[in-house]
Amino acid sequence: MTLPHPKKVVLAYSGGLDTSIILKWLQTEYRAEVVTFTADLGQGEEVEPARRKAELLGIRPENIFIEDVREEFVRDYVFPMFRANTVYEGQYLLGTSIARPLIAKKQIEIARRVGADAVCHGATGKGNDQVRFELGYYALEPDIRAVAPWREWEFGSREALIRFAEDHQIPIAKDKRGESPFSIDANLLHSSSEGKVLEDPAVEAPEYVHQRTISPEDAPDTPTVIEIGFEHGDPVSIDGEILSPAALLTRLNQLGHDNGIGRLDLVENRFVGMKSRGVYETPGGTILLPAHRAIESITLDRGAAHLKDEIMPRYASLIYNGFWFSPEREMLQALIDKSQEYVTGTVRMKLYKGNATVIGRESPLALYDQDLVTFEEGSGSYDQRDAAGFIKLNALRLRIGANRAKKAQRG
Incomplete structure (x- = not known):
């Protein structure tokens, strides 16, 4: 069943060529009113030019949203992730993954404010970001319409995108006319x-x-x-x-x-x-x-530290796969945050x-006790003779197993 075209769309807008093409495509394909949201996440580029570009493409000033979210990004997303020592597949510190839920959250907030019935992102149909954005949208606003132009439009090449931009008077920087060496x-x-x-x-x-x-x-x-x-x-x-x-x-x-x-x-x-x-x-x-x-x-504490290490890969996968707003991520976060007391x-x-x-x-709250660990004479709070019973109790099942093996060998 073909869905009706959305009437008002909040677009995650960088001001670059791709999202500018998406903006114009939403206007021409859906005849939709477009609202742009540009986030300053500390990407190292000026975000104000996005305002001028959006105005040039016909977006009314009241439909242009630009927000500096750097403090919120680090405080509410990056630091909670680092409390868990989060690493995906042993190496990746999830820099792209952790930004997507914040962008999705802001788009939904704006959609509610302006009465939009859809949100839109510029992620391709081959990558992870489409999943991250849309899981975020639906977790926060279950009935929102998610528009993903890269999964819908018919453009088959970079040249086709450039032609569309030229046909609709979208400014193209000289360095954007050729193939970029990487994204x-x-x-x-x-x-x-x-x-x-x-x-x-x-x-x-x-x-x-x-x-x-x-x-x-x-x-x-x-x-x-x-x-x-x-x-x-x-x-x-x-x-x-x-x-x-x-x-x-x-x-x-x-x-x-x-x-x-x-x-x-x-x-x-x-x-x-x-x-x-x-x-x-x-x-x-x-x-x-x-x-x-x-x-x-x-x-x-040792038990807490080891438990954190056990759950960290699960927590990392939830972030990587786009489940930041899932109940299981929030449950794990509560456990992790308790460990940081x-x-x-x-x-x-x-x-x-x-x-x-x-x-x-x-640390003034260290569990490390130099008196306990020293090879020199300590405070007396640790009696080395206690280790004998500790070892014997831990060896009990091993000795029982070894005796059984001996009996089996004797036939």
């Missing part, structure tokens, strides 16, 4: 480069692909040492200076950039079923992850030529 997604946490020159996983990525870091070989010969302060699992300061979440991640990003930290060349398993190769740069996050694990190492203190990190190394950690 880029960026926010305050990371940059992601995929496609074209990166599609062969056997070929090293050209140096010009890297957006956020200098080469480790070009990094300074002298290490940089910093101290990161944590409160309840979240970083709050660098070298004693209290910083907002976005300001702190920005500072870590610069430190990572200057020391060649945060590059990752990865072949990952997309949720839609295919493998893809991407080059990711997450300079600040690559410093933050070992620092957070270091403060946990002295403040988190005493994760407070400072961690010293040495940054040197692509490496972020923990060199010290301390």
Whole structure:
């Protein structure tokens, strides 16, 4: 059954060529009123030009929404994810994945405000982002219409898109007329480069692909040492200076950039079923992850720490696959956040030529007891003779099993 065309659509709009084509396509194909939403996620580009571009394409000023969401992004999405030490498939810090639920949330909020009956994204039909956006939409507004032009329109080539842009007077930058060497997604946490020159996983990525870091070989010969302060699992300061979440991640990003930290060349398993190769740069996050694990190492109970490590892959998959607003992710988040109650203190990190190394950690709430662990004479609170009974009890089932094996061998 063919659905009726939406009347009013909230478009996630970057101001770039692709989303400008989508904007005009919504107007010409659906005859829909288009509302644009542009998020400043710290992608490193000016977002105000998107306003002028939208106006040029006929969008009324009251239908143009631009919002700086950097603090909300880091505080409510990035930091909760890092409390779990989240890594997808052993390496990926989920920089693209974690931005999508926030964009979806803002689109739904705007749709409610302006009375739109549909929302629209520019993700292709081969990738993960279409799933992430639309799962977010439906979780927040079950009856909303999700429009995905890349799954609907008939454009079969870049040339066809360019012709459409020319026919509808959409400005095309000179560097957009040819094939881009790779596609880029960026926010305050990371940059992601995929496609074209990166599609062969056997070929090293050209140096010009890297957006956020200098080469480790070009990094300074002298290490940089910093101290990161944590409160309840979240970083709050660098070298004693209290910083907002976005300001702190920005500072870590610069430190990572200057020391060649945060590059990752990865072949990952997309949720839609295919493998893809991407080059990711997450300079600040690559410093933050070992620092957070270091403060946990002295403040988190063993059982809690091991349980966190067990559930982390499940939590990572939920974020990667687009289930940020699912009840199971929220349940896991409550567990993770409870574990951070005493994760407070400072961690010293040495940054040197692509490496972020923990060199010290301390906390007023540490479980680490030097008196207990020392090889020298301790306080007497640990009696080494107690270990004999502990070992025998733990060995009991092993001894019973070994005796059974002996009996079986004797026939």
